[in-house]
Amino acid sequence: MVKVLMVGNDSSVKGGITSVITQMLSHDWVADGVEMKFIPTYIEANNFKKIIFFEKAYSKIKTEIKTNKPDVVHIHMSYKGSFTRKFLIHKLCRNNGIPDIIHLHGSEFKKWYDSSNQKKQKEIRTLLKEASAFIVLGEKWNKVIKEIEPTTNTVVVNNTVHIPEETVKWAEPLNILFLGVLIKRKGVSDLLKATKLLKDDLGNNKFKIIIAGSGAEEENLKNEFEELKIDDVVNFVGWTDGEKKQKLLRECQMLVLPSYNEGLPIAILEAMSYGMPIVATDVGDISSAVIDGDNGYLVDPGDVKQLTNAIKKLINIDEFTKLSVGSKSICYNNFSDSLYFKRLLDLYQARWCCNEK
Known part of the structure; x- marks a missing residue:
């Protein structure tokens, strides 16, 4: 058995990193010959807590490393405070001769x-050089990390999603979904302007526009949608996860994500798994997931007119049907969970030694 210690967000934390960790913890690692243990390192609370x-x-x-001696430590990281915490854990691994895999999720890294x-x-460059492997979510992020530190042992592992049998169907009115944390970089204000x-x-x-999420910008966004007088076509439904989120995905026909910075959002893959066309x-x-004209449309961040026109194209049954199939x-071809977990298993079994770096 390969012993893996994974560290990252507590399950109470909202966002894509938690979704990835949840996916990983739900996998049958024992069948793959892996003994997986998880220790959460971060909660949403005041700074003291x-x-x-x-x-x-x-x-x-520290106790786990000393007593159980994992073969590898899988560290989920974004930036700012997350980097500071994970740099300490990286040094702990290195000082004890334990290989570590850094899994980068930070969209603004x-x-x-x-x-x-x-x-x-x-x-930052020290961490990039010393990590046994550094997981990035796609080729663009691979290039970014290599520009910061060319010697980084980057490994491209796209996010994944379980693909259900169901496929969304055309309906009128078309339910257009935003799914994510309500913070400025997600561009929800642009979506409201496009809705107008x-x-x-x-x-x-x-x-109809359905905004599923919560966060620091929620009050400002609700004030904006009242000012724009679009309350008859916009519905804020709050944060959704678990079965509630799956029900929402089954009931909507299109996902819109007008972000200013991202990695490879789980929300996009979740929507695609149900056959939703994407505007992002x-x-x-x-x-790497949204191919312009094949399964959705790509627009420039902050361009409300482009965003509006892209959504408008999909409010058409023929266009919707073609892109839904896409x-x-x-x-199926690029983001199935079987490919994802095989890639991770290969990494765990590689057994790098930090001292060789």
């Missing part, structure tokens, strides 16, 4: 690196 939670987690990780001081940038233009052009019977911005590695096909 976050620090206490991490200190306790660090102590547990490059932006954060560029804005960091020289001391922090040196720490669509309503003025098409009326309020052709489509061409940022991060979204273009989404399901691309998901």
Whole structure:
């Protein structure tokens, strides 16, 4: 058995990283010859509680490394505070001769690196050089990391999703879904502005916008949608997960994600798994999943007119049907969970030694 210790967000934390961790923990690793153990290192709370939670987690990780001696430690990381916590865990692994796999999820990692001081940038490059393997979510992110530190042992492992038998069907009005955390970089304000233009052009019977999420921008967005007078076509349904999210995915026909920064969002893959066409911005590695004209449309971040026109194209049964078939096909061919878990298993079985780096 390969012993793997995985660390990352607690299940209570909202967002894509938690979704990835949940997927991984639900996999039958024993059948693959892997003994998987998970220790959460982060919760959403005030700074004091976050620090206490991490200190306790660090102590547990230290004990696990000393007593159980895992073959590899799989570390989920984004940026800022996440980097600081995971850099400490990386050093703990290195000092004890345990290989570590850093799994990057931070959509603004490059932006954060560029804005960091020289001391922090040196720490970041040190982590990139020393990590036994550094997982990136696509070829664009592979290029970004190599530009920061060319010696990084990057491994491209796209996010994945379980593909259900169901496929969404055309309906009127068309239910258009946004699924994610309500923060500025997700571009939800642009979606509301586009909704206003669509309503003025098409009326309020052709489509409905469903915003599933919560976050720091929620109050501002609700104020904006009231000012735009689009309450008859927009519905804020709050954060959704589990069966509630699956029900929502079955009931909607299109996903819109107008983000300014991303990796490869799980929300896009989840929507594609149900055969939804996608309208998204061409940022991060979204273009590896959304092929313009095949299963959706890619637009420039912040361009409300482009966003409006792309959504409008899909409020047409023939276009919807063609791109729906494309989404399901691309998901089967490129993002099935069987391919994903085989890739991870290969990494776990590689058994790098930190001292060789």
